[in-house]
Amino acid sequence: MxxxxxxxxxxxxxxxxxxxxxxxxxxxxxxxxxxxxxxxxxxxxxxxxxxxxxxxxxxxxxxxxxxxxxxxxxxSPRLLEVRRTIVDMLLSEGEHDCLACEMCGECELQDAAYRLGIERASMVMDKPSLEVDASHPMLVRNPNRCIHCYRCIKGCNNTVVNEVLDMGYRGIQSLVVADQNVPLAESSCVSCGECVQLCPTGALIGKKSIGTGRVWNLEKVRTTCPYCGVGCQMWLHVDRARNRVVKVTGDEEGAPNQGMLCVKGRFGFDFPASDKRLTMPLIRKNGVHEPVSWEEALDFTAQRLKEIREQYGADTISAISSSRDVNENNYAAMKFMRAVIGTNNIDNCART
Amino acid sequence: MTNSIREIEDARLLFVIGSNTTEAHPVISYYMKRAVKKGATLIVCDPRRIDLVRWATHHVQHRVGTDVALLNGLMNEIIARGWADKTFIEQHTENYEELARMVAAYPLERAAEITGVDAGQLREIARIIATTKPMGLYYTLGITEHTCGTDNVMTCANLQMLLGNMGRPSTGVNPLRGQNNVQGACDMGSLPNIYQNYQRVDNPAVIEKFKKGWKVDRLPEKPGLTIPDMFSGMLDGRTRAFICHGENVVMSEPNEAHTIRCLEALDFLVVLDIFPNQTTPYADVIFPCACWSEQDGTFTNTERRVQRVRKVVEPPGESREAWWIYAELARRLGYDMEFESAHEVWEDMRRLGTGYAGITWERIEERGIQWPAPTTRHPGTAYLHKDGNFARGKGKFMPADWRPPAETPDEEYPFTLSTGRRLWHYHTGTQTRNCVGFNELFGEELVEVSPQDARDLKIRDGDYVWVVSRRGRVKMKAWVTERSPKGVLWSSFHFHEAHINVVTNNAFDPVTQTAEYKACAARLEKA
Structure with missing residues (x-):
């Protein structure tokens, strides 16, 4: 020590x-x-x-x-001068337009410039703009905001080991490339978004979150992913006013996923907001599903279950609960079937 | 999983069988690939050339449904060469003689003949797994979704006990659970034979405990029906009413025509779900439910870690949590469930639980806890059977004889059709297909067919074909790919427009009643 x-x-x-x-x-x-x-x-x-x-x-x-x-x-004055020069050069080399950038407020380059008192780049580079790669449904890659830090490359190759990104070309033409420098949508990218999670600037961002709110408009809440059984821990970025989750990031702090996610976990957060959701209890009347009040739906269901139990016995009633739903709802289902209906006919889709 | 996800990275040897890990459990595959980068050996046993093979040191491409023969063959060689862990076997196991007798019938030559794998490769694999430790064994539905699924699982456990790879970090028998809360739904007692934490419904002491705990006069004493039995009961009047909560059974069960026939025969069908789906048309009542991000609660992951799920948005319209629906129905049937929030449901479960008894929501506010955690001071359990001390005392070898799938290829149906999941979608698509962007990533179901078979049938990549079985036919696009070996077709069940469970076989494992989604006989016809 x-x-x-x-x-x-x-x-x-x-x-x-x-x-x-x-x-x-x-x-x-x-x-x-x-x-x-x-x-x-x-x-x-x-x-x-x-x-x-x-x-x-x-x-x-x-x-x-x-x-x-x-x-x-x-x-120290000397250190600040050195840092200022480096950050100034990084800003000069790229197109760091914070007004337009999705990462404004969460950008490590912006933070450094702010702390060092740099308002704008002092040098002008004679360098043409590079093409933004928006080919991919989930990711946008803007090489003009890239500072060649290699975080995305190391993350892609060493952290999630998907081995898609690398540095192509040499010197001032250095460019993060996918596979043999093809658009992301045509590459072997599996859209895990680890590169987005690691990027210190806005060079790699999630397409679905663009324009949905700055960091200070959103609340961050930790939860568990709703897809496979790994149970990745993630942060939901929530717009309370619009009642929507607008972004997901991995929770870096520990088990089981250390901030890593997959395409479903990172980008599959918007199904709850779909306009196709069921929103009202429905009862089939004359062959058609009609919206009814909870009172009517619950009364009707309880009555039918009671009749069937009386006529045929409790064991003619069966239920399956959902291995996608929370523990609490599964417990409630099994307690209902055993304590209330009086049968052990309860199963869940783990079986099939 | 007997062991933990984070231990994967430190295994010296990973034995992956029947798991398309990069697609079905991407984050676990990251840890596997990291282990390989650190020098671990990765053996992938899979009939298909799945993406994980790219990182594997060895690919054992056995025939679909020959897992028991493969593993018995390896164990035969291990025993013959004196490589079994004799100390572990003596101190921590029983029934070894039975196992030795069984695997004696699987010399490598026979195993090679059944599996289609070269005997030389089997010999090499046996040597590697016997001499490299620790070895973790990982499997998914490629092991369980067979009519011999139970035998497959037991045989995996036999191998690990034979090698002494139990009860230590980075070892064990590790099923990777496919859905976010498969583990939890089972732990909660949503099974016909148990209450929460695997307390048996036919145990008089348990029945007494729950009668008192739930304040009821009587509880059913015989185990109930499994899903396949519930369905077959619909056809003969044994099942009159059915509550279907959060599963789109028309798409997820094998043999769609059979499923629909069953649902139509019901007197009363109640569906609790979040979207209209292929099952809701048959419902008499549909309850709209709150979903992920709209309700509080917990999920239990594949390594038994209980973690919080949080409400951050309001559910749409009048949707409600399922526990509230059950409590309201119970009240109308004259019973008070005694909970008014998800947290109170948890406490009700916990007070009558065992392995979960020590897991309070407060304790898992920041980080999840792995059960068993029987008291509120227990730190949880990273890996089971520590130092070879099995829950039942000694680990019992359960030898199994190989038998073929219920349906094997013949002249009329010359292919073996296997099904599974793709990276880009989830189950019957109700989640991913209602998210922006996923249909662009993968927008249409494909049937994977080997280049050789495609050539023989004059099918080109992208042609529409009919996949035909004894149960039905479905039209989809062909993907001519080296992922499929000759004679094997593969597809997923994510798309209702091209729904592979129209053709799959409703044949089940006799113990678990899990369907044989991984093998049925089929043929391809040009559309």
């Missing part, structure tokens, strides 16, 4: 912990655009530079483990 000095404060780090991790635990802001805890150490973007006494030059805090007796400064 190395002890060291962080901005004049005596601090203890866990074995192998990086300067960046400890500094963040201690509440210090250091921007980091290529590093993300899930994709591991990177050291490419250089904005997490810090000063370490006795070190030659600046030290990248995201790749440097704390050692005993280290004396670290995370903010």
């Amino acid at each position: 190395p002890k060291f000095t962080l901005n004049g404060r005596a601090v203890e780090a866990a074995e192998g912990q990086t300067i960046l991790d400890v500094a963040r635990d201690q509440g210090f802001y250091i921007p980091s655009l290529c590093y993300h805890p899930k994709v591991g150490q990177s050291g490419m973007c250089r904005v997490c530079a810090v000063e370490v006494e006795g070190a030659r030059g600046l030290v990248m805090s995201c790749i440097t483990p704390v050692t005993e007796g280290m004396v670290v400064t995370t903010e």
Whole structure:
């Protein structure tokens, strides 16, 4: 457990912990655009530079483990100048139009620029706009907002191991490509959206969430995915005023999925808002389903069940409950059949 | 699962049989592929060249429905070579002699003949699985959806016990459950023979407990009917009324014509659901229900982890939670269910539960807990049968003899048709097909056919064909692909417009009553 000095404060780090991790635990802001805890150490973007006494030059805090007796400064005029220059160049190289960008308010590049007091890029790059890839039903890829941090590539190849994205071309022409640089819709992409989850800017975004609300308009609530049996933990981004879930992100904090999702979990959140839903109790009258009040539907059903039980016995009534529904509703179904109807004829679709 | 999802990444060997993991459980496949990146061996046993094979070190392409022969053959070789874990067998298991006797009838040559797998490959696989530990075994419906499904599962367990791969991290027998709350629905006692937490309905002590707990004078003492029996009862008057809650049975049950005939014979059909679907037309009463994101509650995942589900939006129109509907019906039938919120339902369940007794909503506010957690201080259970201490005492080998599927190819129906799920859709499509974008990702059902068979039948990729069985015929587009081996057709049940359960076989495993969705005889005709 190395002890060291962080901005004049005596601090203890866990074995192998990086300067960046400890500094963040201690509440210090250091921007980091290529590093993300899930994709591991990177050291490419250089904005997490810090000063370490006795070190030659600046030290990248995201790749440097704390050692005993280290004396670290995370903010100084020199560091701010370095970070400002880097962020300024990143802003100059791309088209970072926060007004139009879906990620405004959640963008790590925007945050860094804001913290560093940069209002707009100071340099003009003579570089043509790149084509936005909106071919895919779920994802939009805008390479003009890409800062070449490699997070999406590492996520795609190492985290979810779908092995679709890579860096193509060289130098200033470097471009994140899918397969052999084909549009996403034609690629082998399985739409898991891990790249969207990891992107620090608005270069990769979920198409269905575009224009549905800024981060400060939405409430975040944790829940469990309604699809397969993995039970992924996810955040619902909810527009309370419109009574709608508008986006889903993976919960990075632990079991079972560590923030990873699949196409259904990440993008299959809007079926509850479909206008095809059943909205009223219905009773068949003269061969047609007619809307009725709950009172009428419940009275009628209870009466029919009572008649059938009296005439033929409880065991002629059967029920199946749903393995897509919550535990509580399944328990209520089985209690109803056993305690109220008086039969064990209750099953669920796990069987078939 | 006996073990946990997060342990997958640390297995040295992954034995995946009958699981199209990248499509049916994508997030679990990520962990499997990560394990491979860390140097683990991945053995995929599947008749089809599924996407996971791309990451596999070995692909065992056995014939559909020959899992027992395959595994018995491997066990034969393991025992013959002296590779079985004798200490584990002696200390923690019983009935080993029976197993040894059974698998003695499966020398590799015979296993090879039944499965169509080269004996040399079987020999190599036996050596690898016997010498690489820990090994986790993972299966899905490719194991269970057979008339020999129970035998398949038992044989998987036999293999893991023979190798001592039980009761330790990254080992075990791990079914990957297909739906979000299959595990929970069963744990809740929504089965004909048990109350919650597998308390048997024919146990007098349990009956007494529930009579007192639920304040009722009597409870039924004989196990009830399973779904296939409920349906066959509709045709002979044994089943008069049916409550169908959240399952689109016309599409999800095998042999659609049979299902419809059964529903039409009912005196009274009640449907609780969220969308009009292929089953609602037969209903006398339809109750509109609240769904995911519109109600509070819990799901239990495939690793037994109980996790919260939260209400964030109001349900549409007059839709209500199903527990409220049951409570209101109960009141009209003279019984007070004694709950007025989902949380109160949970508490009612918990107070009479066992493995769930220690799991309160408060405890799982942040993170789920894996049952069994019998007390509110119990941390939950990451893996079962710790150190070989099985729930029943000793683990019992349950040897099984191989038998073919109920229906096998013949001259008239020369193909084996197998069905399953695709990445892009879920079940009968009521969820994914009502979401924006999924129909663009995958908008039409396809029947997968091997290039060789397509050539023989002069079918081109994208041609419309009829898939025909003894039960019916369905028209869909052909996908000529190496995913299918010669003689095997494959399709999913997501699209009502091209609905494969028109042709599947309503033959069931005698114990579990699970249908043989994975094998029936069929032929292809050009449309």
